[in-house]
Amino acid sequence: MALIVQKYGGTSVGTIDRIRNVAKRIQCEREKGNQMVAVISAMGGVTDKLLGLASELSQNPAERELDVLLSSGEQQSIALLSIALNELGIPAVSVTGRQAGILTSGSHTRGRIEAIDPTLINRYLSEDKTVIVAGFQGITDQGMIHTLGRGGSDLSAIAVASAIKADVCQILTDVDGVYTADPRVVKAARKLPEISYDELLELASVGTKVMQSRSVEFAKKYGVKFEVRSSLNNNPGTIVTEEHESMESVVIRGVSIERSQARVTITGIPDTPGMSGRILGALAEAEVNIDMIVSNIAHDGRARHSFTMHTNDLGRAQVALKPVLASLDSDAAIETEAGIAKLSCVGIGMRSHSGVAAKMFASLGDAKINIGMISTSEIKISVTVQEDQIEDAAQVVHTAFGLDA
Amino acid sequence: MALIVQKYGGTSVGTIDRIRNVAKRIQCEREKGNQMVAVISAMGGVTDKLLGLASELSQNPAERELDVLLSSGEQQSIALLSIALNELGIPAVSVTGRQAGILTSGSHTRGRIEAIDPTLINRYLSEDKTVIVAGFQGITDQGMIHTLGRGGSDLSAIAVASAIKADVCQILTDVDGVYTADPRVVKAARKLPEISYDELLELASVGTKVMQSRSVEFAKKYGVKFEVRSSLNNNPGTIVTEEHESMESVVIRGVSIERSQARVTITGIPDTPGMSGRILGALAEAEVNIDMIVSNIAHDGRARHSFTMHTNDLGRAQVALKPVLASLDSDAAIETEAGIAKLSCVGIGMRSHSGVAAKMFASLGDAKINIGMISTSEIKISVTVQEDQIEDAAQVVHTAFGLDA
Numbered sequence: 022m023a024l025i026v027q028k029y030g031g032t033s034v035g036t037i038d039r040i041r042n043v044a045k046r047i048q049c050e051r052e053k054g055n056q057m058v059a060v061i062s063a064m065g066g067v068t069d070k071l072l073g074l075a076s077e078l079s080q081n082p083a084e085r086e087l088d089v090l091l092s093s094g095e096q097q098s099i100a101l102l103s104i105a106l107n108e109l110g111i112p113a114v115s116v117t118g119r120q121a122g123i124l125t126s127g128s129h130t131r132g133r134i135e136a137i138d139p140t141l142i143n144r145y146l147s148e149d150k151t152v153i154v155a156g157f158q159g160i161t162d163q164g165m166i167h168t169l170g171r172g173g174s175d176l177s178a179i180a181v182a183s184a185i186k187a188d189v190c191q192i193l194t195d196v197d198g199v200y201t202a203d204p205r206v207v208k209a210a211r212k213l214p215e216i217s218y219d220e221l222l223e224l225a226s227v228g229t230k231v232m233q234s235r236s237v238e239f240a241k242k243y244g245v246k247f248e249v250r251s252s253l254n255n256n257p258g259t260i261v262t263e264e265h266e267s268m269e270s271v272v273i274r275g276v277s278i279e280r281s282q283a284r285v286t287i288t289g290i291p292d293t294p295g296m297s298g299r300i301l302g303a304l305a306e307a308e309v310n311i312d313m314i315v316s317n318i319a320h321d322g323r324a325r326h327s328f329t330m331h332t333n334d335l336g337r338a339q340v341a342l343k344p345v346l347a348s349l350d351s352d353a354a355i356e357t358e359a360g361i362a363k364l365s366c367v368g369i370g371m372r373s374h375s376g377v378a379a380k381m382f383a384s385l386g387d388a389k390i391n392i393g394m395i396s397t398s399e400i401k402i403s404v405t406v407q408e409d410q411i412e413d414a415a416q417v418v419h420t421a422f423g424l425d426a
Numbered sequence: 427m428a429l430i431v432q433k434y435g436g437t438s439v440g441t442i443d444r445i446r447n448v449a450k451r452i453q454c455e456r457e458k459g460n461q462m463v464a465v466i467s468a469m470g471g472v473t474d475k476l477l478g479l480a481s482e483l484s485q486n487p488a489e490r491e492l493d494v495l496l497s498s499g500e501q502q503s504i505a506l507l508s509i510a511l512n513e514l515g516i517p518a519v520s521v522t523g524r525q526a527g528i529l530t531s532g533s534h535t536r537g538r539i540e541a542i543d544p545t546l547i548n549r550y551l552s553e554d555k556t557v558i559v560a561g562f563q564g565i566t567d568q569g570m571i572h573t574l575g576r577g578g579s580d581l582s583a584i585a586v587a588s589a590i591k592a593d594v595c596q597i598l599t600d601v602d603g604v605y606t607a608d609p610r611v612v613k614a615a616r617k618l619p620e621i622s623y624d625e626l627l628e629l630a631s632v633g634t635k636v637m638q639s640r641s642v643e644f645a646k647k648y649g650v651k652f653e654v655r656s657s658l659n660n661n662p663g664t665i666v667t668e669e670h671e672s673m674e675s676v677v678i679r680g681v682s683i684e685r686s687q688a689r690v691t692i693t694g695i696p697d698t699p700g701m702s703g704r705i706l707g708a709l710a711e712a713e714v715n716i717d718m719i720v721s722n723i724a725h726d727g728r729a730r731h732s733f734t735m736h737t738n739d740l741g742r743a744q745v746a747l748k749p750v751l752a753s754l755d756s757d758a759a760i761e762t763e764a765g766i767a768k769l770s771c772v773g774i775g776m777r778s779h780s781g782v783a784a785k786m787f788a789s790l791g792d793a794k795i796n797i798g799m800i801s802t803s804e805i806k807i808s809v810t811v812q813e814d815q816i817e818d819a820a821q822v823v824h825t826a827f828g829l830d831a
Contacts, residue, residue, distance in 0.1 A: 037482045074506060077442045079513040086512070089520050090505035093498040100495035101479060107491070108484040115494050119524075120569060141569075164525060164546075 023188040024146070025050060028060045028156065028178030032195055033252040034098050035065030043252070044105035047151060051111055056146055058185065060154045060178035061102060063094025084129035088158075088166045091130075092118065095155035095174075103153045113151040116141060118158030118166070122184075123177060125159035125167040132159055132167030134176060134239070137184035146185070154181055172233025179236055183243045190245055192232065193252035198259035199224065199231055201424040202276045206412050209425035213274065214257075217264035220274045223367040223401045237261065264369050272370040272377055273422040278415050280408055282312070283335040283359040284394065287342065289352045290324040299345055300326060307341035309334045313363070313396040313403060323351075327394055329405060332359050361393060362411035365403040366418060378402050384421035390414050428593040429551070430455060433465045433561065433583030437600055438657040439503050440470030448657070449510035452556060456516055461551055463590065465559045465583035466507060468499025489534035493563075493571045496535075497523065500560035500579075508558045518556040521546060523563030523571070527589075528582060530564035530572040537564055537572030539581060539644070542589035551590070559586055577638025584641055588648045595650055597637065598657035603664035604629065604636055606829040607681045611817050614830035618679065619662070622669035625679045628772040628806045642666065669774050677775040677782055678827040683820050685813055687717070688740040688764040689799065692747065694757045695729040704750055705731060712746035714739045718768070718801040718808060728756075732799055734810060737764050766798060767816035770808040771823060783807050789826035795819050 034040050047057050071090050075082040099115035106113035122138030145152045156174025159167050169176055182190035202210040218241035250258025290296050313329040346353045371377050393405035406414045439445050452462050476495050480487040504520035511518035527543030550557045561579025564572050587595035607615040623646035655663025695701050718734040751758045776782050798810035811819050
């Protein structure tokens with residue numbers, strides 16, 4: 022007998038039929054003798070509908086009230102799932118974020134989980150009841166309702182699993198698990214049986230959108246092992262866990278790509294302290310999200326900075342940089358290039374294996390794919406290529422590191 | 427400056443435009459310098475929609491979960507109204523039943539208000555905020571969500587007004603106030619400036635459906651004076667209050683009618699103890715709601731019981747009574763009559779004025795309207811007449827007691 026926490030997203034509980042299906046999945050686990058806690062989101066579409074009502078009333082609705090409004094969505098879905106379970110003869114009770122003891126801090130619409138008091142959940146479990154917890158919400162120490170922002174229900178599930186010391190935490194979603202690459206791009210991509218928190222974080226940050234980074238970071242911080250699996254079938258998914266020695270034998274865990282990138286290069290920058298700060302500060306103020314940053318000194322002794330960003334941000338970046346460059350009193354100039362894409366290889370095995378970058382670059386060279394910028398971290402190597410070559414590039418590198426099925 | 431509690435029903439907040447109108451009404455009061463607390467229902471139709479979803483999942487949904495589900499409706503409307511007020515520049519905060527400190531007992535879907543801890547509402551008022559309270563909901567001492575059943579939002583408003591010692595409690599609804607008679611029946615009906623709790627209770631119980639009796643009883647118990655007025659205009663409504671001496675100068679406050687009534691008369695009942703109990707017990711078991719009861723001894727020494735009920739219950743009553751009569755071992759028989767209606771005169775002045783019944787019967791007699799059953803209480807006289815004469819009867823009595831405008 023295991024104590025299992027399952028998280029179901031808005032799509033999985035998006036209609037009455039789907040709620041009934043989730044109830045049946047939980048029933049299956051109960052019949053195997055497992056104790057069950059389900060953490061669920063609002064029915065798909067409900068949150069957007071409520072936001073639509075609020076925006077009819079105000080361009081800038083009070084955030085405290087948005088939290089009260091939006092948290093009603095999960096209150097409905099937990100009650101409905103609980104009704105469905107009771108109808109199947111499975112004694113079930115719903116608990117709101119408040120009743121689940123999910124204590125938050127931070128600001129409205131972006132609450133952070135500080136602690137969980139699992140007294141009520143544990144009491145219901147001791148009465149052999151199935152507990153349905155409202156994800157995405159909690160309360161402050163003043164009793165005010167908070168929502169947790171994007172990916173909040175995953176966060177709730179991982180935090181609840183940690184608080185009740187669950188044996189298993191399953192994030193049920195519309196993907197089968199974490200793959201070595203996006204199967205739509207790389208046909209030979211394989212589902213990974215396991216992956217470390219850090220690897221998932223690096224993959225998540227470069228386009229493989231399985232989960233929000235904050236949920237993975239929370240799981241890492243509290244050492245909660247969880248599984249990403251499909252809510253549509255019973256196939257095993259991918260276990261996300263602390264890294265262990267045998268993981269290092271795999272050099273590269275996966276390959277990911279990010280399209281629609283643009284590069285801005287500023288040349289002729291006086292090589293004096295504070296220059297980078299001024300340039301990046303201007304971009305931050307214009308809310309341009311910078312991704313890769315590459316900087317070096319050119320043969321003329323002047324600095325040269327390159328950044329990548331989403332193509333949509335390029336115009337805003339140019340506008341923001343113009344006054345900075347004008348103030349430099351030098352021959353600084355901007356070069357821009359849209360239509361590029363980023364390819365990343367991620368793997369903790371990189372730390373203990375040499376020649377990974379060389380192998381990656383060589384495989385791209387053999388395929389006549391030119392590399393633009395290069396950026397590396399401890400467990401990731403990213404390069405830019407022309408966007409029309411990104412799929413070939415992903416395929417070539419996937420094969421080179423022996424990731425093909 | 428007054429502290430005003432206003433209650434708005436589901437129709438008044440049924441659309442985004444109507445929510446905006448309610449916000450403007452509250453703004454007007456704020457601009458007069460008044461402090462405002464609004465108690466509101468779910469947007470019209472939301473509760474039914476949620477019940478529909480629940481009934482798709484179960485014929486008999488768990489009541490605990492229905493409370494969690496339905497209470498989400500007010501959580502949405504309070505947030506939306508609060509957003510609308512903030513948009514108008516009126517600082518406003520929403521509070522759920524729990525945050526309003528509404529403590530309940532009783533069973534799920536039929537909670538009773540036991541007490542209110544107004545700490546949070548008072549704190550917000552002291553910060554000069556407008557407070558929007560979710561009607562229809564509260565929590566048990568175990569922290570479980572309760573809804574209050576039909577008319578629950580009126581109850582919440584009256585209880586909150588009592589707890590915060592409001593100067594004024596206004597129940598805003600789709601009627602203008604309480605009338606001397608239904609204006610659709612009696613053209614000369616007048617809106618009453620005031621009425622006592624007991625009179626409203628008697629009128630409410632005989633068809634003038636302004637408010638649920640339990641809310642009026644609650645107001646009477648705690649001495650909360652309130653006003654029933656229209657949410658569509660700014661006309662003064664009807665003040666409902668404790669009776670005072672000057673009220674007694676009016677003999678009859680109002681006249682009300684109830685249509686679609688039927689009479690069952692049982693004749694030839696042995697005049698022995700326990701007979702009435704057996705008969706009424708059988709009807710109660712069959713869930714027949716009895717209204718008037720008239721009983722006397724006929725010239726043959728046998729008892730004769732007559733009851734009125736809604737016509738819809740007549741068939742069920744006959745089925746329920748058959749075995750009782752068969753067991754009596756006497757010549758007991760049932761007579762039934764459908765197509766009758768009930769006319770009632772209500773007024774606390776009746777207590778100190780004699781001849782009220784005589785005047786009522788004489789006016790009906792003059793109009794050639796035959797009286798069937800008669801039943802009286804301290805402040806009410808009811809008679810049955812043929813249903814096709816009920817409008818004439820109401821008109822005649824209304825005029826006889828000087829109620830015409």
